[in-house]
Amino acid sequence: MPTQPQQSLVFLDPRDENAKPAALASRPASLDGKVIGLFSNNKPHSETMLRMIADLIGERYAIKGVLEHNKGGHQWPANKEALQEMAGKCDVAIHATAE
Amino acid sequence: MTSSKLLSGTFQFSQWEEAQEYYLENGLTDGLPIVPPSEERVRAMLQYAGLAPNAVIGTETIRQKRFTAEKAAIAAVMAGCKPEYFPVVLAAVAAACERPFNLHASSTSTNGVTVLALVSGPYAAQIGMNCGVSLMGAGNRANATIGRAINLFKAGFYGSIPRDMDNSTLGHPGKFTFCFAEDLEHAPWPSLAQSKGFGPQDSTVTIYAANAPLQVSIYTGKAPEDFLTAVSHAMLGLGHSLSEVLVVVGGELMGYLTEARWSRQQVQDFLYQKTRRPLREWVEWHRVDHPQPGDNPDRLLGCVAEPGRITVAPGGGMAGAFVSIIPSWGGSRSITRQIQTSHTARR
Numbered sequence: 001m002p003t004q005p006q007q008s009l010v011f012l013d014p015r016d017e018n019a020k021p022a023a024l025a026s027r028p029a030s031l032d033g034k035v036i037g038l039f040s041n042n043k044p045h046s047e048t049m050l051r052m053i054a055d056l057i058g059e060r061y062a063i064k065g066v067l068e069h070n071k072g073g074h075q076w077p078a079n080k081e082a083l084q085e086m087a088g089k090c091d092v093a094i095h096a097t098a099e
Numbered sequence: 100m101t102s103s104k105l106l107s108g109t110f111q112f113s114q115w116e117e118a119q120e121y122y123l124e125n126g127l128t129d130g131l132p133i134v135p136p137s138e139e140r141v142r143a144m145l146q147y148a149g150l151a152p153n154a155v156i157g158t159e160t161i162r163q164k165r166f167t168a169e170k171a172a173i174a175a176v177m178a179g180c181k182p183e184y185f186p187v188v189l190a191a192v193a194a195a196c197e198r199p200f201n202l203h204a205s206s207t208s209t210n211g212v213t214v215l216a217l218v219s220g221p222y223a224a225q226i227g228m229n230c231g232v233s234l235m236g237a238g239n240r241a242n243a244t245i246g247r248a249i250n251l252f253k254a255g256f257y258g259s260i261p262r263d264m265d266n267s268t269l270g271h272p273g274k275f276t277f278c279f280a281e282d283l284e285h286a287p288w289p290s291l292a293q294s295k296g297f298g299p300q301d302s303t304v305t306i307y308a309a310n311a312p313l314q315v316s317i318y319t320g321k322a323p324e325d326f327l328t329a330v331s332h333a334m335l336g337l338g339h340s341l342s343e344v345l346v347v348v349g350g351e352l353m354g355y356l357t358e359a360r361w362s363r364q365q366v367q368d369f370l371y372q373k374t375r376r377p378l379r380e381w382v383e384w385h386r387v388d389h390p391q392p393g394d395n396p397d398r399l400l401g402c403v404a405e406p407g408r409i410t411v412a413p414g415g416g417m418a419g420a421f422v423s424i425i426p427s428w429g430g431s432r433s434i435t436r437q438i439q440t441s442h443t444a445r446r
C-alpha cells in the first residue's frame with residue numbers, strides 16, 4: 001500500500017469490497033469409505049475422464065460408491081437441485097472439463 | 100434507501116505518477132494509464148445521471164454481485180468518460196446483468212470475447228459518438244471511453260482479470276474498448292432501437308459478447324445478391340451454430356442496398372439462407388468438433404439458428420466497399436437496454 005503522504009491525493013477503489021474470495025473445500029484425510037461425486041460439464045470426453053479418475057481412486061482407496069451427474073452444458077451453471085443432491089449424497093465431488 | 104455517501108475504499112498518494120503506478124501494478128486497469136477516480140469526478144458522473152452512489156443498477160446472479168452506480172461511475176472516470184457518456188455506460192452495465200447475456204461464462208471462457216456496445220438512436224450524436232469513418236478505430240473520445248469503461252468495470256469490479264478469472268486463449272484488441280454507433284443518416288431503415296420497439300427519439304445500447312471483427316472487402320458488383328454472397332462466404336468461415344452475428348455495412352454498400360430498396364429483413368434473410376449448409380460440408384471443412392455417426396449428412400446447419408440472430412447495422416465511411424462481421428460467443432445473447440437520457444426522464 002502507498003505510504004502516508006505529506007500532500008494527499010485520494011482516489012477510489014474500483015473493486016468489489018463485498019467480494020468473497022473463493023475457498024477450497026476441506027479435504028478428507030482418506031477416501032476410504034467415501035462416496036465420490038463426478039460432476040461433468042458435458043464437454044466431449046469429460047465423463048470419460050472423470051470415470052478414469054474415479055477408477056484410479058478406486059484402485060487406491062476402498063471407496064463406498066460413485067455418483068455421476070452431467071450438468072448438460074459447459075456454458076451455464078449447474079441447477080441448484082443437482083448441486084444439493086450431490087452435496088447430500090457425496091462426501092467429495094470432482095468437477096472437470098475435457099474436449 | 101439511498102445515501103449520498105461514497106462507499107468505496109480509498110487510496111492515498113503524494114504524486115499523480117505514484118497513483119498511476121499503483122493502479123497499474125495492482126491489476127486495477129487494462130494496462131493503460133487511467134484518469135484517477137477522485138471523489139469529485141465520481142460525483143460528477145453520479146450527479147449527471149441523478150443517481151445515489153448506492154443505487155443498484157443491476158444484480159448479476161451467477162456471481163451474486165450487485166452492480167452499484169458508484170462502481171460504474173468509478174470505471175467511467177478511470178476510462179476517461181465525460182459525464183454525458185455515463186448514461187450509456189449505465190445502460191450497458193445493467194444489460195450485462197441479464198441472464199441470457201451470461202456475463203460470468205463469457206468472462207471466463209477460453210473463447211476470449213469482450214463486451215461490445217452498439218449505440219442506436221439520437222443520443223449517440225448528442226454526445227459526439229462516431230458512426231462514420233473509422234467507427235471501430237481510434238480517435239473518438241465517446242466511443243473509446245464508453246467501451247473502455249464497460250470493460251474496466253468488468254475487470255475491476257466483476258473480477259474478470261486476465262490469467263485469473265479471464266482465461267482467454269488469445270483475446271483480441273476489443274477487450275480494451277469496443278463501442279460504436281449506428282449510422283442513422285445513410286440508411287433507409289428505421290434505427291435498430293426502433294426495430295426493437297422503441298420510439299424514434301429513444302436511444303438504446305445493445306451489448307454483445309463479441310469476438311474479433313472480420314473485415315471483408317467486396318468489389319464484385321453493386322447487386323445486393325452479389326456482394327452479400329461474399330459476406331455469407333466470410334460468415335461460413337466463422338463456423339456453425341454461432342449465437343449471433345453483427346454485420347456492419349459500410350457506406351458504399353449501404354448505398355447499393357438503398358438503391359436496390361432492400362430492407363434490413365431482406366439482408367438478414369438472404370445471409371441466413373446462404374449460410375445454411377448440409378452437415379456433410381461442415382464435416383468436410385472440419386468445423387464439426389465431434390461428428391456423430393448417426394447424423395443425417397444432408398441436414399442443413401446454419402451459421403446461426405434463425406435470421407433474427409443476424410443484426411445488420413449501417414456504419415462507417417462513405418468510401419470503400421467493406422463489411423465487418425462480428426460473431427458472438429455461443430453461450431450469450433445480445434441484450435438491448437434503453438439509455439436513460441433527459442428525454443426519457445421527462446416522460
